[in-house]
Amino acid sequence: MKQLVIISGKGGTGKTTITAAIASMAENAIIADCDVDAPNLHLVLEPEITEASDFHGMEIAHIDTERCTGCNICIENCNFDAIYTDHSINSCKCEGCGVCEYVCPENAIKMINNPSGSVFDSMTRYGPMVHAELMIGEEASGKLVTAVKEHASSLAGENGAELIICDGPPGTGCPVIAAITGADLALIVTEPSLSGIHDLERIIQVTDHFRIPAIVCINKYSINEENTKQIEISCKENGIIVAGKLPYDTIPNKAMIGKKTVIEYADNEFSENLREIWKTVRSELCESP
Amino acid sequence: MKIAIASGKGGTGKTTVAVNLALSIQDAQLIDCDVEEPNCNLFLKKELEQVTEVTSMIPEIVEENCTYCKKCSDFCRFNAIATLPNKILTFPTLCHSCGGCIMVCPEGAIQKHETITGIIRKTSADDENGPELYEGLLDIGQTMASPVISELKKNIDPGRTAIIDAPPGTACPVLTTLEDVDYCILVTEPTPFGLHDLKLAVEVVRTLEIPHGIVINRSGSGDDSVEEYCMNEGIEILMNIPHDTKIAQLYSEGIPFVQEMGQWKEKFIHIYSSIQDRYGREIEA
Numbered sequence: 001m002k003q004l005v006i007i008s009g010k011g012g013t014g015k016t017t018i019t020a021a022i023a024s025m026a027e028n029a030i031i032a033d034c035d036v037d038a039p040n041l042h043l044v045l046e047p048e049i050t051e052a053s054d055f056h057g058m059e060i061a062h063i064d065t066e067r068c069t070g071c072n073i074c075i076e077n078c079n080f081d082a083i084y085t086d087h088s089i090n091s092c093k094c095e096g097c098g099v100c101e102y103v104c105p106e107n108a109i110k111m112i113n114n115p116s117g118s119v120f121d122s123m124t125r126y127g128p129m130v131h132a133e134l135m136i137g138e139e140a141s142g143k144l145v146t147a148v149k150e151h152a153s154s155l156a157g158e159n160g161a162e163l164i165i166c167d168g169p170p171g172t173g174c175p176v177i178a179a180i181t182g183a184d185l186a187l188i189v190t191e192p193s194l195s196g197i198h199d200l201e202r203i204i205q206v207t208d209h210f211r212i213p214a215i216v217c218i219n220k221y222s223i224n225e226e227n228t229k230q231i232e233i234s235c236k237e238n239g240i241i242v243a244g245k246l247p248y249d250t251i252p253n254k255a256m257i258g259k260k261t262v263i264e265y266a267d268n269e270f271s272e273n274l275r276e277i278w279k280t281v282r283s284e285l286c287e288s289p
Numbered sequence: 290m291k292i293a294i295a296s297g298k299g300g301t302g303k304t305t306v307a308v309n310l311a312l313s314i315q316d317a318q319l320i321d322c323d324v325e326e327p328n329c330n331l332f333l334k335k336e337l338e339q340v341t342e343v344t345s346m347i348p349e350i351v352e353e354n355c356t357y358c359k360k361c362s363d364f365c366r367f368n369a370i371a372t373l374p375n376k377i378l379t380f381p382t383l384c385h386s387c388g389g390c391i392m393v394c395p396e397g398a399i400q401k402h403e404t405i406t407g408i409i410r411k412t413s414a415d416d417e418n419g420p421e422l423y424e425g426l427l428d429i430g431q432t433m434a435s436p437v438i439s440e441l442k443k444n445i446d447p448g449r450t451a452i453i454d455a456p457p458g459t460a461c462p463v464l465t466t467l468e469d470v471d472y473c474i475l476v477t478e479p480t481p482f483g484l485h486d487l488k489l490a491v492e493v494v495r496t497l498e499i500p501h502g503i504v505i506n507r508s509g510s511g512d513d514s515v516e517e518y519c520m521n522e523g524i525e526i527l528m529n530i531p532h533d534t535k536i537a538q539l540y541s542e543g544i545p546f547v548q549e550m551g552q553w554k555e556k557f558i559h560i561y562s563s564i565q566d567r568y569g570r571e572i573e574a
Contacts, residue, residue: 009326011299011457016482037458038297038486058366079387092464097387098366134460136492141460142432170299170457171325174432177382194543195304195328202326205429223534224541248537253480253511 001156002285003164005034005183005212009199011170013189014219017252017262018274019167020044023126024261025278029163031124032152033131034179036117036144041167044259047122047129055132055147057116057140058096061089067108074100074109092137116140119147121155128155142174149182163285172206180207184288186214187243187281192227200231204240215241215284217277220248241284244277246270290569291451292561293322293470295494297486299457301476302506302530305540307454308332309547310474311420313557318449322466323456324407324425324437331543333422337410340423343440344403345386345433350377354398361390361399382432407437409444420452434462442466450561459489467493472568473501474527474560479511484518491524500568502527527560 006019019041023031033041061082063074068087075083078100082093091114101109116138122129130151132144152164168179168186180186186207190200200216207214216235221228228245235242247270255265263271294307304321308329311319321329330337348361348370355377362370362377369383370390381404391399407427425441427434434456442465445451455466467473473494477487487503494501502525505515510532519526530536539546547554 010328012301012478037460038299038489040298040482040485043481043485077388077392092461095385095387096366097385097389098364099387099389099392102364102389102392136459136489136496137461137464139461141458171434172429173325173427173434173462175458175460176325177430177432191541193541194331195326195540198328198331199326202429209430223537227541250510256481257512259481 001162001164002184002288003166003182004185004187004281004285005166005168005180006187006189007168007176007180007203008170008189009172009203010191010196013191013196014246014252015189016040016167017256018189018217018219019165020261021263021274022165022278022281024263025275026163026165028161029127029165030152030156030159030161031127031129032148032164032166033129034145034148034166034175035169036132036134036141036148037169037175039131039133042131044256044261045124045126045129046259047120047124047131049120049122051121053119054115055117055119055144056113057138057143058114059111060091060094060096060114061100062110062112063087063089064108064110067106069106071105073103073105077103095139117144119151121151128159130155142178145175145178172202176206177210180210180212183212185281185285186212188214188216189219190216190231191220192218192224192231197227197231204238213284213288215243215281217243218245221245222247241280243280244273246273290472290565291445291453291470292564293453293455293467293473294476295455295463295467295473295490296457296476297459297490298477298483301478301483302504303476304328304332304454305506306474306476306504307452308545309553310557310561311452312545312547313554314450314561316449317420318446318451319420319422320441320445320451320453321422321424322438322441322453324427324434324441325456327424327426329454330422330424332545333419334543335412335416335422337422337424338413340409340411340444341440342405343407343409343425343437345406345436346388346401347381347384347386347404348379348390349400349402350379351398351400352377354396356396358395360393360395364389364393382430385433406431406433409441411444435465438462438465459493463493464497467497467499470499472564473499474504475501476504476506477515478507479505479513479515481514483511484514487515487518491522504528504530506530507532528556
């Protein structure tokens with residue numbers, strides 16, 4: 001079984017549009033929305049939830065005010081400034097390390113369960129899908145991404161699926177690293193703006209760092225053909241395949257509004273280019289060890 | 290006062306609004322808190338100098354003192370230490386720097402080791418043109434953005450206006466960025482994805498009780514659902530930036546559009562004054 005992850009560094013380059021399109025072309029695949037901060041794939045694929053499970057991130061500290069003598073030892077030892085001067089816990093800042101519980105001389109602090117989201121196993125018109133919801137301001141988005149991927153792997157096992165397609169989050173930090181871990185190939189969606197190029201360079205450093213093979217797709221190429229050329233040259237110099245280019249077009253928005261993938265929406269140059277991109281991605285996936 | 294620019298969804302135009310706003314008003318600080326992908330300086334194109342390194346403390350095991358008692362790895366809730374019968378392993382990228390392992394080690398076999406996770410940079414002091422930019426940059430392969438953001442925010446001058454470019458999403462780095470700001474501009478685009486993530490972002494600013502308004506970017510490229518939502522929820526729409534090929538091209542070249550399309554400067558000044566009048570705090574002497 002192979003794992004494809006779609007990432008970008010920069011947000012808004014078209015990851016979800018392209019993931020949804022690939023989902024509608026791939027056969028025998030499990031779809032996973034690993035952008036748990038701001039998931040969008042379900043808006044197009046309209047999954048029907050078959051099973052919802054609670055997700056618990058890190059436990060967080062709870063102070064028993066009856067026992068607390070106000071000695072402040074917990075406050076002095078907390079490296080996250082997560083305990084207010086009135087000895088209540090700032091749940092956004094508490095990382096759940098357990099240091100306060102350990103140092104409290106009165107046994108007034110307990111680490112308690114902290115429901116921080118949900119993972120959904122679902123069915124779509126293109127096969128099984130896993131997605132998630134993170135409660136606002138929760139710390140554990142990387143951990144939730146890992147939970148989504150675990151659900152996707154076990155669904156893949158049950159269904160004898162050959163591929164897991166992961167829609168990744170923007171950025172280069174914790175949730176991105178969780179999303180690309182274990183992937184056989186990263187499809188990086190970029191755009192020919194200075195920001196797109198800058199963020200492409202950073203995300204390639206991340207995939208290199210974790211030794212994930214990467215392939216690039218240039219979206220909205222017609223905004224700046226000069227920059228597009230520059231991306232193509234620099235990818236070539238670095239031995240990275242450019243799987244294809246997509247023009248700047250209103251098609252993705254129109255398809256999205258109609259809750260369709262761009263492949264379903266209409267046959268045109270845009271969908272044709274995407275089919276070619278998928279062919280290249282698929283053959284790269286087959287070749288990956 | 291501190292005005293943050295946030296969005297939920299990535300790529301809606303946070304940096305565009307932050308940079309153009311900072312260029313339109315006098316004597317602003319521009320604080321780029323998207324430390325995973327800081328892009329403000331692609332538009333300002335300034336020489337930056339390093340202010341400081343951001344470090345975190347990770348454990349360093351003095352193996353000759355270690356008895357492999359497992360107390361540290363049992364305590365660590367982040368799986369950053371593994372104790373084998375005759376070997377102990379640390380995983381620095383999983384470490385949250387809580388210091389617990391050092392406290393629980395009965396042999397004094399764990400020392401603090403400082404590791405660099407990112408840097409803070411700024412425009413040089415003799416550069417008096419335009420806003421004073423501070424940016425944070427998370428090192429490649431590092432997972433913890435929030436400590437870099439916290440360190441970066443220490444450079445905010447309470448006597449000036451700070452325009453703060455937030456990272457996308459709704460998780461911890463966003464909350465760290467939005468903590469103690471006076472106002473938040475939420476940038477969205479008029480599409481189902483934009484609306485969905487706008488609702489998440491509104492939930493964040495409502496939870497934090499931060500006054501907020503909306504900028505709709507690429508207005509006209511989608512549908513009316515964002516405007517309907519704002520009307521129903523009583524959220525002010527501060528500005529519509531039209532879906533315009535010229536703006537998109539200028540963006541792709543890293544040119545702030547207020548520099549080429551002067552009429553927009555007035556509009557940003559207007560937004561700023563109206564926010565300042567209503568939500569600006571008196572500066573404490």
